[in-house]
Amino acid sequence: MKPRVLVSAAVVALVSLVAACGGSGAGGQQPAASDAGVEVTMWTRAATQAQSERLVKAYNASHKNQVKLTVIPTDNYQPRVAAAAGAGQLPDIFASDVVFVPNYTSQGLFMDITDRVASLPFKDSLAPSHMKLGTLEGRNHTLPHTLDLSVWFWNKDLYEKAGLDPEKGPTSLKEFAEQATAVDEKLGQDGKVSGTFFGGNCGGCFVFTFWPSVWAAGGQTLNPEGTESLNDKSPMTDVFAIYRGLFEKGVTGATTKEEQGPTWTGFFPKGEIGVMPMPSTTLGSMPADMNIGVAPIAGPDGGESTFVGGDSVGISSTSKNADAAWDFLAWSVSDEAQVEVMAKNKDVLARVDLADNKYSAEDPRVVLINSLVGKGQTPMALKFGESFNDPQGPFLRLAREALFGDAAKVTELNAAINASLRS
Incomplete structure (x- = not known):
């Protein structure tokens, strides 16, 4: 996740045009036969380009229908969707960062x-x-x-050099802090190795990596309606306190406080970090000779959870090729696509029943990651983008005060998040 501004206002203003131009839930205009040689158009953001391209390539090779995929820069994706919605020119299929889906569904951009x-x-x-x-x-x-x-990644070689058991990663956030501190104290004198690292100036990084510790502890960060922030309450404040302690002791990387998101995952693959929260998709791109352990993110005293991020995909409400579009969508979550395309490339699967497939079974870390899909959470709020991901938004100000500044301001700043969520 990285900071992006949700253009909900633009979508709201344009949705009446979409409704006037498109079909409704049942299937759109002039439905095509499911696999009759129809070309359907699809958009996805650059952040999920590799996975989308693999699926489209495999589908096109085995079907008469053909999917024409357009990849749009991630930072331009929301405005592009809004503009296309207003002009009645959405593609047949479009994907969206899952946290933004409630906004789109509430505006009628996806077909039922x-x-x-x-x-x-x-x-x-x-x-x-x-x-x-x-x-x-x-x-x-x-x-x-x-x-x-x-998930949490730990560097087994650094653990061994620091006198830790390389096969035993953290099972609680307190243990995470202890292990990070041990690595930093034993190996950090040269200034190259740090105990841990996080994106300290990146709202999306915080929600992706800190919030699972809250959920693992049995808490929540939002009310069910997505209109009230609970980030000024325990266990969120307990999580902030542990990470603040690591920062104050110098256990975090030198640029943690300034990290805005683009490079926050770049230090661990260099062998410079003992243990840190990371996106699971980075496992497949790690150096082949690097000994990496993977563990679920835990709460201060244990438990396990994860932020289930990524993209969802649907048929646009204006599509005239709903049957052909559905043929691709249904195939994309089939056994064939999930195992032979996604699992074969160590991607996280969209189905919990296929977690321990023949490819994933070759790597216990991948099995563990897939098993977390059903245990994690994805927060729901119509104003998620401007409240939590926006670098100018209220959540980032709260998190930075909680970690680096005046923690007494957290309650006041949480009120600003609530105002944003309800605006």
Whole structure:
């Protein structure tokens, strides 16, 4: 996750045009036969380009229908969708960062696919967090497309050099802090190795990596309606306090406080960090000779959870090729696509029933990551982007005071988050 500004206001202003131009939930205009050589258009953001391209390539090679994929720079994606919605020119299929899906569904940009989803024999195994955020008033509008989970990585070689057991990663946030401190104290004198690292000036990084510790402790960061922030209460304040202690002791990397997001995952692969929260998708791109352990993110005293991020995908409400679009979507979550395309490339699967497949089983770390899909959470708020991801938004100010400044200001700043969520 990285900071992005949600353009909900633009979408709200344009949704009436979309409704006037498009079909409704049942299937859009002039539905095509499911695999009759129809070309359907699809958009995705650059952040999930690799996975989307793999799926589209495999589908096009085995079907008469063809998906024409357009990849849009991530920072331009929300404005591009808003502009296309206003002009009645959305593609047949478009993906979205899962945290923004509730906004799109509430504005009618996705087609109702409830009956189609119900026909899938594995419907109850689809990633629950993604399905929840794509459901509005009991009706389904999206499927999981790509998944990225937050987990803890630890460097086994650095652990061994620091006198820690390289096969025993942290099982609580307090243990995480102890192990990070041990690595820093034993190996950090040269200024190259640090105990841990996090994106200290990146709202999206915070929610992706800190919030799972709250959930693992049995707490929440938002009320169910997404209109009230609980980030000024325990266990969130306990999580902040532990990370603040690491920063104050100098256990975090030298640029932690300034890190805005673009490079926050770049230090661990260099062998410079003992243990840190990371996106699960980075496992496949780590150096082949690097000994890495993977653990679920835990609360201060234990438990386990993850932020289930990534993208969901749906049929646009203006699509004239709904049947052909659905043929691709249904195939994308099939056994064939999930195992032979996604699992083969160590991607997180969109179905919990396929977690221990023949490819994932080759790497216990991948099995563990896939097993967390059903245990993690994805927060729901219509104003998520401007409240939490926006670098000028209220959450980042709160988090930075909690970690680096005056913690007494947290309550006041949380009120600003509530005002943003309800605006």
